[in-house]
Amino acid sequence: MFRRLRASWRRLLATLGGDLHGEREITDELRSHLDHHIEDNLRAGMTRDVAERAARVHAGGLGQTVEQVRDRRGLAWLDSLTQDVHCAARSARRRPKFAVVAVLTLAIGIGTTTALFSLVYAVLLNPFNYEGADRTVNLSLLTDTGAPQGVFLTADQLTQLRRASVVEDAVATDAFGMTLTGGDLPEYARTLFYSLNGPGFLGIRPVLGRIFTEADTLGGGTPARVVILSYAFWRSRFAGATDVVGRTVQLDRTPYTIIGVAPPGFGGDILVPLDMGSDPSHAWSGGMVRLKPGTDLSAAQSELQALMTGFAAESPQRFPPGFRVRVSRLIEGRRAASFALPLVVSFAAAVLLLVVTCVTVSVLSLARGAARLRELAVRQAIGASRWRLVRQLMAESLVLALAGAGAGIAFAYWGTPRALKWLPPNSFPDVAETVYVSGPVLLFGVGLALLTSVLSGLSPALTLSRRRVGGLFQAAMVLVSDADHGRAHQVLVAAQVAFTVLLLAGTGAGVRSLLALLNTPLGYDPSNVLVVSANLPLGSYREWAARATFFEQLRARIASTPQVDAAGMSIYGGVPPRMGWRSLVEVPGRTVPPGMHPIVHRVSPEYFAALRIPVLRGRVWSAAEGQRATGVAVVTQGMARAFWPGADPIGQRIHVPELARSSSQFVLAAPGADGWMEVVGVVGDTPNIGLHDAPAPAMYVPHTVMLGDGAVFAIRTTGAEPLALLRTVREQMQAISPGQAVAQARTAQDALDAGGWARERFVVFLLSGFGVLALVLAVVGLFSVVSFSVARRVREFGIRLALGARRTTIATLALRPLAWSIAAGLVVGVALSTVANALLARWSIGDLTDPVVLKVAWLVHKFNEIAAADGFVPIEVNPSAGD
Amino acid sequence: MSKQDIWQGTLALMVLKTIELMGPQHGYGIARRIEQTSGHQLLVNYGTLYPALLKLEQEGYLTSYWDTSDNNRRAKYYKLTRTGKRRIEKATAEWEQATEILARFLSPGEA
Numbered sequence: 001m002f003r004r005l006r007a008s009w010r011r012l013l014a015t016l017g018g019d020l021h022g023e024r025e026i027t028d029e030l031r032s033h034l035d036h037h038i039e040d041n042l043r044a045g046m047t048r049d050v051a052e053r054a055a056r057v058h059a060g061g062l063g064q065t066v067e068q069v070r071d072r073r074g075l076a077w078l079d080s081l082t083q084d085v086h087c088a089a090r091s092a093r094r095r096p097k098f099a100v101v102a103v104l105t106l107a108i109g110i111g112t113t114t115a116l117f118s119l120v121y122a123v124l125l126n127p128f129n130y131e132g133a134d135r136t137v138n139l140s141l142l143t144d145t146g147a148p149q150g151v152f153l154t155a156d157q158l159t160q161l162r163r164a165s166v167v168e169d170a171v172a173t174d175a176f177g178m179t180l181t182g183g184d185l186p187e188y189a190r191t192l193f194y195s196l197n198g199p200g201f202l203g204i205r206p207v208l209g210r211i212f213t214e215a216d217t218l219g220g221g222t223p224a225r226v227v228i229l230s231y232a233f234w235r236s237r238f239a240g241a242t243d244v245v246g247r248t249v250q251l252d253r254t255p256y257t258i259i260g261v262a263p264p265g266f267g268g269d270i271l272v273p274l275d276m277g278s279d280p281s282h283a284w285s286g287g288m289v290r291l292k293p294g295t296d297l298s299a300a301q302s303e304l305q306a307l308m309t310g311f312a313a314e315s316p317q318r319f320p321p322g323f324r325v326r327v328s329r330l331i332e333g334r335r336a337a338s339f340a341l342p343l344v345v346s347f348a349a350a351v352l353l354l355v356v357t358c359v360t361v362s363v364l365s366l367a368r369g370a371a372r373l374r375e376l377a378v379r380q381a382i383g384a385s386r387w388r389l390v391r392q393l394m395a396e397s398l399v400l401a402l403a404g405a406g407a408g409i410a411f412a413y414w415g416t417p418r419a420l421k422w423l424p425p426n427s428f429p430d431v432a433e434t435v436y437v438s439g440p441v442l443l444f445g446v447g448l449a450l451l452t453s454v455l456s457g458l459s460p461a462l463t464l465s466r467r468r469v470g471g472l473f474q475a476a477m478v479l480v481s482d483a484d485h486g487r488a489h490q491v492l493v494a495a496q497v498a499f500t501v502l503l504l505a506g507t508g509a510g511v512r513s514l515l516a517l518l519n520t521p522l523g524y525d526p527s528n529v530l531v532v533s534a535n536l537p538l539g540s541y542r543e544w545a546a547r548a549t550f551f552e553q554l555r556a557r558i559a560s561t562p563q564v565d566a567a568g569m570s571i572y573g574g575v576p577p578r579m580g581w582r583s584l585v586e587v588p589g590r591t592v593p594p595g596m597h598p599i600v601h602r603v604s605p606e607y608f609a610a611l612r613i614p615v616l617r618g619r620v621w622s623a624a625e626g627q628r629a630t631g632v633a634v635v636t637q638g639m640a641r642a643f644w645p646g647a648d649p650i651g652q653r654i655h656v657p658e659l660a661r662s663s664s665q666f667v668l669a670a671p672g673a674d675g676w677m678e679v680v681g682v683v684g685d686t687p688n689i690g691l692h693d694a695p696a697p698a699m700y701v702p703h704t705v706m707l708g709d710g711a712v713f714a715i716r717t718t719g720a721e722p723l724a725l726l727r728t729v730r731e732q733m734q735a736i737s738p739g740q741a742v743a744q745a746r747t748a749q750d751a752l753d754a755g756g757w758a759r760e761r762f763v764v765f766l767l768s769g770f771g772v773l774a775l776v777l778a779v780v781g782l783f784s785v786v787s788f789s790v791a792r793r794v795r796e797f798g799i800r801l802a803l804g805a806r807r808t809t810i811a812t813l814a815l816r817p818l819a820w821s822i823a824a825g826l827v828v829g830v831a832l833s834t835v836a837n838a839l840l841a842r843w844s845i846g847d848l849t850d851p852v853v854l855k856v857a858w859l860v861h862k863f864n865e866i867a868a869a870d871g872f873v874p875i876e877v878n879p880s881a882g883d
Numbered sequence: 884m885s886k887q888d889i890w891q892g893t894l895a896l897m898v899l900k901t902i903e904l905m906g907p908q909h910g911y912g913i914a915r916r917i918e919q920t921s922g923h924q925l926l927v928n929y930g931t932l933y934p935a936l937l938k939l940e941q942e943g944y945l946t947s948y949w950d951t952s953d954n955n956r957r958a959k960y961y962k963l964t965r966t967g968k969r970r971i972e973k974a975t976a977e978w979e980q981a982t983e984i985l986a987r988f989l990s991p992g993e994a
Contacts, residue, residue: 004942006941006942006943007938007941007942010941011941025959026933028957028959029910029933029958029959030929030933032909032910032911032952032956032957032958032959033909033910033911033914033929033958035956036909036911036912036952036954036956036958037911039954039956040915058926058928059928059929060928060929060930061929061930062929064930065928065929065930065933065934068930068933068934069933069934069937072934072937072938
């Protein structure tokens with residue numbers, strides 16, 4: 001075995017190293033052999049003549065031996081493969097038009113498929129570049145109704161969790177914004193807090209400096225004031241300066257030392273140690289756990305259930321009664337997310353497009369191959385085996401596919417990041433900082449090229465290589481094509497039509513579902529609204545009255561800015577299509593079923609004017625009522641119908657227990673708040689749980705009832721570009737509170753786009769693009785087939801025309817074989833669409849088996865006619881043109 | 884056995900054994916020596932010899948170098964390597980075993 005490997009290796013080297021040296025050496029050696037022999041013969045007494053002849057006879061054929069040694073020296077198959085590839089490249093150069101069309105076609109297919117695969121790879125296949133990501137699990141609690149809930153642990157409980165026998169390590173996390181000062185205007189930094197073991201847990205290998213570890217304490221469990229910059233933030237805020245390590249930055253007016261820069265892919269702007277020590281009773285999100293290698297999920301589940309049950313006894317308020325622990329791998333959450341299916345569907349569509357491109361190239365090669373029959377017949381006549389011809393033809397398609405893959409991968413490399421820039425961030429997670437065309441993606445692209453060369457080359461190769469030496473001697477040889485040849489064409493055309501129909505049906509369905517989405521009344525006006533959120537510096541404005549006044553000052557200041565029509569405020573909830581979360585409520589005299597609990601928004605009364613949410617009945621509370629935190633509420637029409645069907649909602653009372661007292665250190669309940677609200681008005685519904693679902697019941701209460709540590713301002717502007725006002729708004733905020741940063745600024749339209757609008761649009765745009773491309777390819781394929789078949793029968797048609805046949809008769813004759821292919825393709829395509837429809841029913845997409853299909857059928861026929869008409873031109877010009 | 888035929892596999896052993904006995908040798912010398920040893924029952928032409936030499940060299944049993952021969956001509960010499968020597972021992976043992984087994988079939992009376 002080893003010997004053979006070694007021999008093969010040396011032969012490979014000999015092949016790659018070129019034959020010149022080796023070839024000379026063999027001839028020299030054989031020459032020397034012959035000379036020795038002749039000399040011996042002379043010594044034995046022969047004449048020179050006889051001696052030479054005898055030696056030659058004895059030695060055998062020189063040429064053959066050189067050939068044999070050459071074969072043995074290198075790897076013969078590799079040699080002839082190189083030959084094939086060279087030959088193929090020559091052949092492509094000889095027919096540049098065909099080569100360009102084929103390479104471009106394949107580049108489109110391979111490029112789109114590779115681009116989408118790079119997304120699938122980054123988002124679904126390999127999204128976590130953490131160490132031991134496969135053993136990392138999300139820990140959550142399921143309430144008795146099955147609703148998931150996060151796990152919150154104190155410092156001491158985290159220590160216990162980390163010591164559990166199934167657990168290798170666990171981290172506590174938190175995330176909120178901090179204000180970075182020191183620049184022109186204060187800046188908001190998305191901050192990820194990790195317990196000190198966090199960076200080690202994630203296996204962060206810093207590109208600069210170091211990570212923080214459990215050694216970074218100031219004693220007593222208080223972490224050192226250090227910060228790790230995210231890669232993106234380092235590049236954008238610090239211009240990628242290599243000397244950032246050791247610099248001091250002001251975060252929420254406290255100095256922190258930069259100790260390192262994280263590699264791409266870890267999110268956030270900065271990473272800061274979580275201070276778990278200063279308040280031992282506070283609980284932090286502790287959902288991320290890495291299990292020990294080889295731990296069974298169910299074993300982990302039962303041990304952690306026992307541990308959590310113990311914790312629940314210590315702090316019952318954080319654990320729902322009768323909870324169950326759920327342990328799920330990180331990747332599971334990812335694959336169940338809302339973006340997974342659209343992504344997979346787009347990838348499937350790209351694969352379909354790739355198949356269509358392969359079939360198109362097959363059709364083209366076959367039509368072109370007909371013009372090469374003479375060349376192939378000559379090759380056969382001088383002894384090429386069928387296998388050899390197939391190999392040569394396959395080498396040609398391999399060369400085309402590799403060229404196509406090169407162009408396609410370059411296109412994917414260049415285009416993917418650019419295409420994603422159109423999308424709001426987080427339409428697909430984790431892709432912002434990823435290198436798209438990575439090793440595995442590249443490998444995938446090359447694999448596609450090989451697959452493509454087989455898919456597009458095999459059928460023409462097998463058809464064209466059929467033995468037909470006899471044809472060589474027939475005058476009309478060039479145009480001779482046997483029945484098999486025609487059949488291959490028909491099958492390919494049918495396949496092309498079928499896949500095109502499938503792709504178009506999917507595209508049509510996607511477009512219609514987007515149109516349905518676009519036509520859904522929004523219930524508010526997203527245009528010209530600037531949405532700005534501002535967070536209070538950590539631990540500031542701890543008194544309710546001071547905080548309420550401060551927020552109102554900010555709002556009033558913004559409202560008084562020129563070009564601002566109205567400025568409303570919301571605590572945490574933000575703007576549609578996704579706002580807030582459901583809260584438990586109680587209504588006197590009836591029980592509220594679990595699914596009906598409303599979303600409770602805390603807003604200032606101007607919110608409705610700013611978003612143009614119509615007040616349908618009653619009134620909105622006054623500014624004075626708002627300042628007093630009066631217990632009033634405005635409900636949506638949907639909530640009014642669900643809660644008080646047939647009754648007047650105005651004057652009804654509703655109790656929201658969580659608004660009765662502060663639930664954490666970050667929120668402040670109004671003094672004397674009891675959670676009771678009286679309904680004073682009804683407003684229209686707006687999307688609040690995403691665009692794909694009907695609005696959930698919702699109610700609005702004065703924001704002052706429960707103040708948070710941040711506020712979202714919805715600002716209706718008179719200008720066309722709301723973001724242009726951002727600077728002014730920031731300056732207005734500065735004037736009230738120096739150091740106050742804007743956490744996030746976007747338009748209401750951006751929010752709508754980010755809520756899935758843009759992703760849907762993108763997916764539909766992709767699918768439409770694929771559909772149009774497939775249609776174009778179908779036309780190209782049909783055109784080439786019709787022209788080919790017309791060219792083949794040009795004499796026959798000429799004679800028929802001369803004998804008085806009408807053009808329509810000729811058209812029927814020329815198109816009849818294709819009509820069958822197209823009909824068969826349509827039938828198969830419709831059948832496939834129906835199957836795909838069943839598979840896709842889960843996605844919010846329309847019906848693939850609707851009139852779209854009929855339109856496609858019509859289109860295909862239309863193009864068919866056009867192709868046919870073009871094909872007839874030579875007949876009219878010169879009926880006798882045969883070859 | 885007709886004069887030209889040499890069993891595949893046996894030639895390699897003959898070549899190795901010849902070089903072992905004669906020391907480094909060129910192709911012509913090896914061919915003549917094999918023919919002599921076989922009592923001129925074997926005929927070794929280029930076509931059999933040189934591909935075999937190349938194969939043995941590729942497998943690492945032989946190395947080659949150019950040198951001047953006894954009668955002052957340049958020739959390519961083949962020399963046994965250490966693995967080549969081991970190969971001879973192994974192949975000889977195998978060959979002896981094979982001929983012995985075959986001999987029992989060909990003349991069953993003596994077994």
